[in-house]
Amino acid sequence: MMTNLFNVFDPSSSIFNFSLNWLSTFLGIFLIPSIYWLMPSRYYIFWNKILFTLHKEFKILLTPMSMNGSTFIFVSLFSMILFNNFMGLFPYIFTSTSHLTLTLTLALPLWMSFMLFGWINNTQHMFTHLVPQGTPSILMPFMVCIETISNMIRPGTLAVRLTANMIAGHLLLTLLGNTGSSMMTIMVSFLIIAQIALLILESAVAMIQSYVFAVLMTLYSSEIN
Template identity: 60%
Template structure:
């Protein structure tokens, strides 16, 4: 490790294969075969939060009959959360800390929402460019501001997720390197701080997946 940011380097390879990206599907490999074969406790445990998310996303999308509309957002949440949690284990590359991963999720969804909105609901999309109650003098400026805010949405989604993952992992790495050189008197305090930070990072891993999915749902609801 030549610098702190080398833990976010995805180019580690063996036999010309980028093995670091395998972490994105590592959790799927760890699931027992019975998970895919029939109903079991794993599925029952996972279905509980998924049903809650499904109900919440239906409210955000303002749809009465769910015909699979929320599946993409639930799948996005599951993918991000699993990758974030897997990145907390030692020697596992956190793929969601890299813009290649986060932008690959945010940009296609945003493009799909924009194409659907401008082709199917053109008038509604124009209405979103001018908020209700805007003075006539400010309308041209509001159109420019809203247009820019719409264009930068995939960037803000991807950068927010990557930056949060990088920041938390950097703090844990810095404390881990410092702990090796402290005296035995301070060692229990450092270990306690690291444990609390690890709990915080676990919460951040779940929250960031939830934030990404909710913001994507809100962006989709504007086009409907």
């Protein structure tokens, strides 16, 4: 029995203290049909075009000094978040990206590794990022504090942005769906139309948020070179 609306996002079902809801994170693998691995097909061509477009765009965002193959990290990150966002749109499937546990797990280690690599290998370059060009001398100490704080909160803002967008749409769908039993028959038809429109909007949000997460991570990594 659901005692609270937020119980929808509560990963409470478990066996031997292992939460089964988190297994939905791996359900995205089943979206890739077996024919994708065997021979070229429409799925293969469609998905390959998406990955190739992302690879070219991330290559532009990254500096020429970046390591070869860096784009594959961010393309894989985009694919994982996209699959998990779409999985949450199906009924009775746990949305793992609506929890800070997963989003922080993705954002924090990547950001930390970028920072460690940058400060160890390009220390002088990282110091120059703390003071924007053209800053008056009297404002330099304040700008260093502001830039340091804005840099420190980056993984948190990345994680919260993805989590909040996933929770907001799902809550709205849940709230509207729960009012259907108390509505008149005529109003139910309008409710269904509204739910379909929201579902389309949530599909767009799922794609946009996974793209934004991957692009921002690419931009953060481009600053260390």
